[in-house]
Amino acid sequence: MSNVNVVDAALGNEYPGIVPLPENESVPRVVNAWSLDDWSSLLGAIFASLALVWLLYVQILPTAGKFGFFLLWYLAFVGLYGLITSMSHPRPIVVDRVMAAVIAGGAGFVLLALAWTVGYVLYRGWPAYHHWNFYSSDMTGIAPTDPLTKGGILHALVGSGIELAIAVAISLPLGLGTAVYMTEVGGKLSKVVRTVIEAMTALPDLVAGLFIYAFLIVALGYSRDGLAAALALSITMLPIIARSSEVVLKVVPGGLREASFALGATHWQTVRKVVLPTARPGLATALILGIARGIGETAPVLIVAGVSTFFNANPLKNPMNSLPLFGYEGLRSGEPGFITRGYGAISVLLAVVIVLFIIIRLLARQRVSNR
Numbered sequence: 001m002s003n004v005n006v007v008d009a010a011l012g013n014e015y016p017g018i019v020p021l022p023e024n025e026s027v028p029r030v031v032n033a034w035s036l037d038d039w040s041s042l043l044g045a046i047f048a049s050l051a052l053v054w055l056l057y058v059q060i061l062p063t064a065g066k067f068g069f070f071l072l073w074y075l076a077f078v079g080l081y082g083l084i085t086s087m088s089h090p091r092p093i094v095v096d097r098v099m100a101a102v103i104a105g106g107a108g109f110v111l112l113a114l115a116w117t118v119g120y121v122l123y124r125g126w127p128a129y130h131h132w133n134f135y136s137s138d139m140t141g142i143a144p145t146d147p148l149t150k151g152g153i154l155h156a157l158v159g160s161g162i163e164l165a166i167a168v169a170i171s172l173p174l175g176l177g178t179a180v181y182m183t184e185v186g187g188k189l190s191k192v193v194r195t196v197i198e199a200m201t202a203l204p205d206l207v208a209g210l211f212i213y214a215f216l217i218v219a220l221g222y223s224r225d226g227l228a229a230a231l232a233l234s235i236t237m238l239p240i241i242a243r244s245s246e247v248v249l250k251v252v253p254g255g256l257r258e259a260s261f262a263l264g265a266t267h268w269q270t271v272r273k274v275v276l277p278t279a280r281p282g283l284a285t286a287l288i289l290g291i292a293r294g295i296g297e298t299a300p301v302l303i304v305a306g307v308s309t310f311f312n313a314n315p316l317k318n319p320m321n322s323l324p325l326f327g328y329e330g331l332r333s334g335e336p337g338f339i340t341r342g343y344g345a346i347s348v349l350l351a352v353v354i355v356l357f358i359i360i361r362l363l364a365r366q367r368v369s370n371r
Helices: 003-011 036-060 066-086 091-129 154-185 188-201 205-219 226-251 254-262 267-278 280-295 299-304 323-331 336-369
Strands: none
Touching: 036 066, 066 091, 091 336, 154 188, 154 226, 154 267, 154 280, 154 323, 154 336, 188 226, 205 226, 205 299, 226 280, 226 299, 254 267, 267 280, 280 336, 299 323, 323 336
């Protein structure tokens, strides 16, 4: 039965084969369905705003620039869309359509900027990362002017993996333990801990590298190696993991804790067997955020580990390079071939981050489904 027939039946009009609705039963209004008039308003606002901005911005006014053109096009579209919608709809629907256009435009701008950035990096690094030697060789004896068929990022790739693994092994238990203390234990000291964690969240990465350099290398005479870089990375990752884990643990319903206590479980058993398993997907997200913060750091690694061109898998001896540092050195070199290698290293870094994120999310989901 069409909407028109339903309305006619509700009004009492008689049609063959249609049963009138009871007088006390109202017909719900479909709010999510778009009619031909709605689509015409949307498309008309898009093309009308494009024509108006092109006429004013390009032909009449002495202005230029792609960013300004698209910005004015978007603003003109929102205004015209609201004006056209107001001709056939009441004010609540007009406000709803305009706000939907604003939110969709903001999300589209963010996605476009992200896609442009990733696409540009992949495009610039393609001449380097499609060679197999780029993954199987280091830069020992390779000059910046050598062709891309020589040298690679093996030393930086292995260095990033080792430094990140050590940093996660340090920051994950400390951050998770700190979050459990702030949410499940509490007390007067928890306020001080929370204040320190929040202050460390805004700590510049350079300060973490300088702290490790001053305390570990200068004061204690420790050498510049991969372990020092991992300690600097763990300082930057720790507050992110702790703060995110605290938020996740607070979301766990209090009824689960009360039910566990009612069954005779101790506080530690409740935390270990009820709270943490329930919050496991959120804790995986906290770990992802910490890895995202630490894996792309350049300044701490540059200060405490230094730049190297040779392969080194021992974090306790000699400098150890990383992918962000290799990319940074390549982009600032000024040599076209080395700049391309830098973009290639950043491309591989993006792929590594995506793979790590997918693995962590899959492991968290698998464990939850097997409980």
